[in-house]
Amino acid sequence: MTPEGKALATAEVDANGILLSAGEPLAGLQRRSGGELPGEIAVPALRDLVAKARRFGIKLARLMTASDGEDVIKAWVEVVPTDEPGNGATIKVLTWETSPLPAEDVAEVDRRKADIDRSLAELNAELDAAQAVLTVESTAEDLTDLARSMRTGVGRSWTDFVKIEGDSHQQPLHWRLLDGARLKIAGSDRGWRVRLHPRGGNSGAPQGFELLLIADSPATVTERIVRPARQMPSNAQGLVGRDVAPVLRQPIARIIANAETIRTRLAGPLADEYSQYAADIAAAGQHLLALVDDLADLEIVESDQFNTAPDRIDLADVSRRAAGILAVKASERGITIDAPRDGETMPAIAEFRRVLQILLNLVGNAIRYSPDNSQIWIRLEGEGARARVIVADQGPGISAEQQTKVFTKFERLGRSDAAGSGLGLYISRRLARAMGGDLTVESAPGQGARFTLDVPADLLASAPRTAQDPD
Amino acid sequence: MTLTKPGYGDAMIDNAAQSVTAQTVEDALNEDLAHGDNFVMTVTPILRHLVSSNEHSVFGDEIIARVRGMLAHIASQLLDAVVLAEGETERAVHPDTDIHALAAQFADDEQLLSHLHAIAMEWQLTERLSARLSVDPVLSPLMQALIAAPEAGTAGLAMALMASQARFTQSQRRMELPLGELPGDILHSVLQALDASASPERAEHVRAASHSIRSVHDEARSRIGLMARLISGLGAGATAALGISHAGAALFLSALALASGQDRETVVLSTNEGQVARLSLALRASGLRLVAIAEQVAALHPDIAMPDDFDDISPDRAAAMLASSAVLPRR
Numbered sequence: 001m002t003p004e005g006k007a008l009a010t011a012e013v014d015a016n017g018i019l020l021s022a023g024e025p026l027a028g029l030q031r032r033s034g035g036e037l038p039g040e041i042a043v044p045a046l047r048d049l050v051a052k053a054r055r056f057g058i059k060l061a062r063l064m065t066a067s068d069g070e071d072v073i074k075a076w077v078e079v080v081p082t083d084e085p086g087n088g089a090t091i092k093v094l095t096w097e098t099s100p101l102p103a104e105d106v107a108e109v110d111r112r113k114a115d116i117d118r119s120l121a122e123l124n125a126e127l128d129a130a131q132a133v134l135t136v137e138s139t140a141e142d143l144t145d146l147a148r149s150m151r152t153g154v155g156r157s158w159t160d161f162v163k164i165e166g167d168s169h170q171q172p173l174h175w176r177l178l179d180g181a182r183l184k185i186a187g188s189d190r191g192w193r194v195r196l197h198p199r200g201g202n203s204g205a206p207q208g209f210e211l212l213l214i215a216d217s218p219a220t221v222t223e224r225i226v227r228p229a230r231q232m233p234s235n236a237q238g239l240v241g242r243d244v245a246p247v248l249r250q251p252i253a254r255i256i257a258n259a260e261t262i263r264t265r266l267a268g269p270l271a272d273e274y275s276q277y278a279a280d281i282a283a284a285g286q287h288l289l290a291l292v293d294d295l296a297d298l299e300i301v302e303s304d305q306f307n308t309a310p311d312r313i314d315l316a317d318v319s320r321r322a323a324g325i326l327a328v329k330a331s332e333r334g335i336t337i338d339a340p341r342d343g344e345t346m347p348a349i350a351e352f353r354r355v356l357q358i359l360l361n362l363v364g365n366a367i368r369y370s371p372d373n374s375q376i377w378i379r380l381e382g383e384g385a386r387a388r389v390i391v392a393d394q395g396p397g398i399s400a401e402q403q404t405k406v407f408t409k410f411e412r413l414g415r416s417d418a419a420g421s422g423l424g425l426y427i428s429r430r431l432a433r434a435m436g437g438d439l440t441v442e443s444a445p446g447q448g449a450r451f452t453l454d455v456p457a458d459l460l461a462s463a464p465r466t467a468q469d470p471d
Numbered sequence: 472m473t474l475t476k477p478g479y480g481d482a483m484i485d486n487a488a489q490s491v492t493a494q495t496v497e498d499a500l501n502e503d504l505a506h507g508d509n510f511v512m513t514v515t516p517i518l519r520h521l522v523s524s525n526e527h528s529v530f531g532d533e534i535i536a537r538v539r540g541m542l543a544h545i546a547s548q549l550l551d552a553v554v555l556a557e558g559e560t561e562r563a564v565h566p567d568t569d570i571h572a573l574a575a576q577f578a579d580d581e582q583l584l585s586h587l588h589a590i591a592m593e594w595q596l597t598e599r600l601s602a603r604l605s606v607d608p609v610l611s612p613l614m615q616a617l618i619a620a621p622e623a624g625t626a627g628l629a630m631a632l633m634a635s636q637a638r639f640t641q642s643q644r645r646m647e648l649p650l651g652e653l654p655g656d657i658l659h660s661v662l663q664a665l666d667a668s669a670s671p672e673r674a675e676h677v678r679a680a681s682h683s684i685r686s687v688h689d690e691a692r693s694r695i696g697l698m699a700r701l702i703s704g705l706g707a708g709a710t711a712a713l714g715i716s717h718a719g720a721a722l723f724l725s726a727l728a729l730a731s732g733q734d735r736e737t738v739v740l741s742t743n744e745g746q747v748a749r750l751s752l753a754l755r756a757s758g759l760r761l762v763a764i765a766e767q768v769a770a771l772h773p774d775i776a777m778p779d780d781f782d783d784i785s786p787d788r789a790a791a792m793l794a795s796s797a798v799l800p801r802r
Contacts, residue, residue, distance in 0.1 A: 006624075056659040057682070061691030063703045063729060076703050078691050095704050102787045 011091040013050055017041065026075075026093055032068040046077065046091070053079040054089050071098040117195045121212035123147060125158060127196075128208050131175065133158050142188035143213070158211055162192075175209060183213065191216040245296040249289065256285035294423040297357075298409075301430035308351040308435045312458050315346035315355070315389050319378045322359035326367060334373035337363065346380040347458035348387035350435045355455070358428040358439065359389065362451045365424065366393035369449075386437075387457040392450045398443040406441060428453075537591035538584065539574075540646025545583075546573035548650050549665050552680035553673065576664045583657050587648065589736040594643040596742055596771075597720040604716050604770065608640045609633060611719030613711055617701065628701045635694040636721060650684060652693050658684070695735065698725040713757055715770050730757030731793060742771055749796070751777065755789035 009023035020038045022030055027037055035042025041050060045064040053060040061078040076095040082088050118124075122140035125133055133154050138147040150161050163184040175196045183192040193214045200207030262270065262278035300306055323339035330337050340346075348355075359378075366376045374394040381388040398406060405411045407429045410422040425439070432439040437455035521530055550565045550573065577583055600606040610633065617629035642648060650658065662681045669677035690696040702709045702725055712718040712726030724742070728735040731753035741749040747768060754764045765777045784792075 052656065052659075056655055057685040058655040058658060058688045059690060060655045061689070061696050061700070063699050065732075074703060076700050083686070094700070097703070097706055102790070 007092040007094055008096050009093040011093075012088065013041070013054075013091065014088045017047075017051065017054070020088075022091070023093075025096055026091070029066060029068055029073060033066070049077060050079050050089055050091065053081045054087070057081055067101060070101060072101055073098050114195075114197055117197075117212050117214060120214050121195070122215055123211075123213040125150065125211040126208065127158055127211050129206060131157050131159070131178075131209060133161075134208075140188075140215070142190065143185065145187045146185055164194075175206070185213075188215075245292050248292050252285050252289045252292070256282050256289070259285060291423075294427065297427050298423055301427055301434065306434060308354055308431070310349050310351055310435060312461055313348055313350055313352045313355065315348050315350075315387055315455070316340040316344045316380055318352065318355045318359060319380065319389055322356060322363050323378060325360060326363050329364075330367050330376065333367070333370075335367055335370055336375050338375060338377045340378060340380055344380060346382055346387050346389075347461035348455045349458050350437065350455040354431045354435060355389075355453070358431055358453055359391070361424045361428045362391040362453070365451075366391055366395065366449070369393065369395035371395070382457055385457050385459060386454055388455075389453045390450055391453075392448060394448045397445045397447045398441060398449050399445050403441050403443060407439070531595075533595065534588065534591045537594065537643075537646050538587045541587045541590065541648040542574040542577055542583075543570050544645075544647040545577065545650065545653075545661065546570045549573065549661070549680070549684075552684055553665075553677050556676040556679040556683065557673075573665070573668060576668050577661055580657075580660055580664065583653075583661060585736050586654065586657055589739040590643075590648060592739050592742070593720055593724060596739075597640075597643075600715065600720055600770075606716055606719050608719070609636045611717065611722065613714075613718040613722060616711075625701070625704060628697060628704065631692070632694070632697040632701055635692075635697055639694050639721075651688060652695070654693075654695065655688065655690050658688055694721070695725065698722055699729060702726045702729055710758070713754065713759060713763070713767070715767050727753055727757060732756070732790060733793060744772055744775070747772065747775055747777075749793070752784075752789045752793050755784055756786050756793055758786050 009026045011022035011026055012020045014020050017040065018038055019030060019035070019041045022037060030037055030039075030042050033042035041047040043064075043066045045066050049060055049062060049064060059078065059080045061076070064073075064075050064077045066073045066075070074095075074097045075093050078092040078094065080090045080092070082090070123136065123138040123143050123146070125136045128134055133150050133156060135154075136147050136150045138144070146161055150158065153161065159178070163186075164178070165182040165184060175198065178194055179196040181194045183194060185192055193216070195212040195214060197210040197212070198206030199209060259278045259282035263275050263282060265275060320339045320342075323337040327337060363376060363378070370376060370393045376394075377390070377392045379390040379392070381390060407425050409426045411426070429439040432453055432455065435455055437453065440452050440454070441449060442452070443449035517530065547565055547570050550569060554565075597608045601608055614629060614633060614636075618626055618633060620626045620629065638649075639652070653661065662684060666674075666677055666681055691700065698721060702712055702722065705712070709726055709730065712722045713730065715723040718726065724735055724738050727733075728738045731738070733741075733753060737749075738753060740746060741753060750771070751764055751768060754767055759767075761777075768775060768777050
């Protein structure tokens with residue numbers, strides 16, 4: 001006989017200690033404890049147990065005691081950490097028993113409630129025996145005015161400064177009637193609750209009061225400040241990508257749109273020179289926008305947490321799409337792009353989005369540096385476990401010395417025109433390497449340039465295809 | 472001593488290194504001094520206890536010998552695991568010096584010590600009950616009833632527990648404790664001490680040994696784990712385990728720990744002569760009435776009288792008193 005037994009419920013915890021899934025009755029307890037599913041484990045005893053098992057790398061099996069506010073729950077819980085330390089865990093609940101919560105010590109409950117009130121209060125004030133204000137402290141922005149007027153009005157009753165809901169009596173009332181009352185405060189949209197804790201012992205009349213104002217909801221202002229800080233650790237994007245780029249994109253896009261309006265004389269007749277200036281503004285704006293995007297990309301590829309999501313893709317398909325996207329731009333200068341024919345395939349393991357980004361960069365460069373009415377070739381090559389895309393142009397070519405520098409950051413090979421940030425090839429190579437591939441160049445001056453993107457081939461997809469499909 | 476010999480008389484060391492060495496020497500001396508002070512402060516209370524107590528004292532010679540024996544056994548099992556990780560297939564006999572050096576490391580671990588101490592006291596209690604009240608160390612009346620239980624789950628657990636308790640009596644007679652019987656927290660700190668004690672050339676094997684011990688450990692299959700599981704599965708029927716001559720020492724201690732919300736180690740200590748108040752409160756917190764409490768106290772201490780107005784204290788009040796006492800639950 002084994003002591004295994006059948007689990008009443010199982011649950012999964014991920015590497016960050018988040019409860020991903022849970023069966024009943026555990027799921028219900030998690031929700032009644034104020035947690036979410038998926039979400040952080042909200043049952044304190046379970047949270048401790050899971051943290052321990054994950055830290056030790058040891059299976060723990062214990063009786064867990066929890067409470068949902070109505071019942072005491074005793075459950076036999078086994079937590080099995082997944083093999084690698086720092087990873088998740090599986091929770092098995094084998095027994096589950098509930099009994100009514102025992103009566104609590106009244107004084108203890110009062111003390112705890114007072115502690116909770118104190119930690120939630122956004123305004124604390126000391127009052128004398130007649131409830132007149134002595135000192136005021138507040139951290140809430142929407143209470144700044146109230147705190148200021150209470151401070152200047154020291155010695156007056158605190159009820160002069162607020163509006164107590166549903167009450168028109170002469171203030172101040174007996175403190176027991178005011179304790180728990182609801183308030184309206186000028187300058188705050190939130191609802192407020194009063195707590196008055198008497199000072200000076202339980203016997204006889206209080207010698208003073210502690211006044212606490214507690215809001216129904218947390219301040220929205222503080223929330224906005226807190227959120228980015230909380231996201232920081234898990235966010236692969238850095239300062240530019242997360243904060244600067246979104247803010248910059250909109251105004252730049254506006255500059256470009258307005259410059260285009262002027263250039264195309266949509267708002268009325270205009271001298272040619274001014275139209276030309278507007279075109280320059282639009283072009284500079286486009287460049288700025290591309291630069292912002294490149295800098296955001298740069299931050300991502302240089303981040304420690306950067307990784308790609310490899311998938312089974314077809315390089316021929318990606319190449320055709322890249323050629324299609326840039327076909328108009330190429331035809332403006334009479335350049336034709338010779339992309340892989342329909343029906344050609346080159347299965348590979350890489351991230352579609354990233355490969356497309358690299359090819360757009362390579363073909364875009366080729367268009368930029370090719371003479372008018374020339375041709376750009378996109379060719380596919382498979383060799384064993386590698387799959388390659390080659391982008392070749394008829395441009396001026398790159399010397400051996402330049403080839404060593406072309407993939408470095410901010411390298412523009414001495415060019416000073418408005419186009420390009422000098423980041424494109426650097427980012428492309430980082431992306432290629434992150435996918436287990438590489439980006440290389442072969443060229444000689446006057447001979448055009450050949451950029452080769454090399455990624456792992458999808459051998460599973462290519463093998464049966466050639467066998468079944470003689471085309 | 473934490474003083475290190477290298478560095479003394481070494482003419483090559485420069486001034487900076489010298490001052491760093493001087494600082495570390497001073498730190499080491501201060502630490503040793505503090506250690507020594509702690510020791511001096513505890514001498515008198517321990518001595519007073521040793522002089523005034525009887526043979527079943529918490530510091531009896533037998534208890535100390537058992538704790539030492541279990542420490543050495545834990546050390547030797549860890550060395551076995553390291554040797555295994557080094558690729559040896561034969562189990563070697565480890566030199567006494569190795570075992571004692573490692574055991575000495577663990578002796579600083581208070582959690583481990585109090586656990587082993589509790590195990591030793593539990594065993595002493597088990598033997599005492601067997602001699603005086605003929606309660607079998609393995610098959611108490613409650614165990615027999617549980618094995619014959621109609622529910623397959625309970626009966627299966629009881630069978631597993633019986634086998635485990637039989638192994639426990641065997642190993643206690645040899646003053647041993649298998650690693651698998653340690654609670655996860657304690658095993659973790661023992662393994663950390665093992666990792667810390669490893670020489671650089673052995674570190675890799677020690678890590679491998681530590682990993683394999685962690686991966687096979689299963690609290691649910693340990694004796695204490697099985698008992699907790701079995702008792703928690705009994706629900707209200709767990710009260711049956713609160714009669715020591717009916718349940719036997721092991722189940723009684725586990726049941727009382729669960730019912731009164733105390734550490735099992737604390738409960739074991741409370742069976743000692745000077746702890747009748749704690750024991751009685753724990754039994755009261757578990758919902759027992761005066762008659763039943765007096766019965767348990769009489770079974771443990773035949774010559775001690777109980778306060779008779781114990782029923783006036785409600786179980787909740789008793790639990791609150793226990794919770795607010797100085798010996799706090801560790802886990």
